[in-house]
Amino acid sequence: MRTHSVSVLVTALVTGALVRPAMVVPAAPAGAAGTIGGKVTYTGTPPKMKPIDMAKEPNCVTQHAAAPVLTENVVTGPGNTLRWVVVYISAGDQGSAPATETVRLDQKGCQYIPHVLVVQPNQPLDIYNNDPHSHNIHPLARVNPEWNRSQPAGAPPIHTKWELPEFIPVKCNVHPWMHGWHMVLTTSHYAVTGEDGAFTLSGLPPGKYTVTAWQEQFGTQSQDVTITGGETKTANFVFKATPY
């Protein structure tokens, strides 16, 4: 799945080396931070997301009476964009400060909100139950210690954290359709795509980076991007989708 755009990069560098000396280009201040932005899209036919029947938990049926919730493993937007893709610097990060702000995960209407959340190691994570019934949150961690806790209605939030980098699928033991991801990343340069599939990784000092995009069903793709100053580079990702 790893797509190297080395040839593109080489071409760009060579072209730049040939053309630039002849042009008057205002030099970026030394050490100015650059940005990598782009869009995540798919080609082909993605799987059809199914409506989730929550009959077992009548309260959740009522909460979603207007429109049933769909599965979220491949969420698309207009223009073949992909939502819930985590784009991050997987190599070349020149030091990310530890994150201290608390990340919040809600359980509401028998769904994990957000579906995909990113935390850094040891970043505080609070898990709330907003439903009038129990949930049983079960992160299927393999590198970090796996745990499994029941959270009845009205229970205080669970204060927790993840210590080691890992992509952790999370499920609810009483509502099998509930599914989410905790992405523990060492870098602070990450983005989770919205419906427009767009991402921006800013504040990148000059250097050579590997940018990786992860989608829960389609896997990962990576590109190498070099930032030479206060510039914005584009890195688009295209995943190949199949209906089944």
Add this chain to the structure above:
Amino acid sequence: MGKLFALVLTIITVVSTAIFVLRVWWLPADISAHGPQIDHQLMETMVSSGVLFVLSQLALALFVWKYADRRDGRKVREFPGGATPMVAAAVVLVGAEILALTLVGSKVWAGIYQTPPDPNSLQIDVQAEQFAFYFRYPGPDGRFGAIHPELMNEATENFFGLDPARDTTARDDIVVPTLAIPVGRPILLTLRAKDVNHAFYVPELRIQQDFVPGLVIPLHFTATQPGKYEIVCTQLCGLGHYNMRAYVEVMPQPQFDQWLKDKAAQQ
């Protein structure tokens, strides 16, 4: 004091008998074709054990009333031959009753569980897992897709481990968390367990059957009354056992056909 105890014994006997005779605690109304046999057998068991219960309790109360407070120092008379023949007689008597009930009851049970299903049964596959039930209908092609346990994935709602990418018969399989069945048509359920033992229990259908991992257990019945009834797991299967339930919706054939069509469109 002995008389008070005798009185309490009598009150307990009368109240607990009344609870059953007046049907204060009883099974919900039967909605299955085979249910009358079960209910008949249950009634026979209740009556025969109930009569013995009442007689023995009242005999106990009578003896307590009559003899507990006697302080005339007369020697207590023993059962002829001592305790051993008395216990042996009780074991034989009670054993004979239990054996008789078992033999008659097994015949009824086997008549329901050990008979082949109607060849025109509607077959529905049932998967039990911690802590939910899922039901699978074969879809318009009338065939079930093969099951691949390694492909089971709750996140993609692939509860049965289907492989629609390679198996075209799996593509139209209808997987739902509610069991819908047409009224009056024989139903054949095939029970599978993904993880541990579970049970399929619908009191109104007079059906209770365990799921055992590794076994595909057939279960057949015919529902006679439309309505919505609860399916509960009656095998302690883990932390979320209390919340392991689903519903069976018994509906007229045309409504069922429409329901199946709607669900097929969502697959």
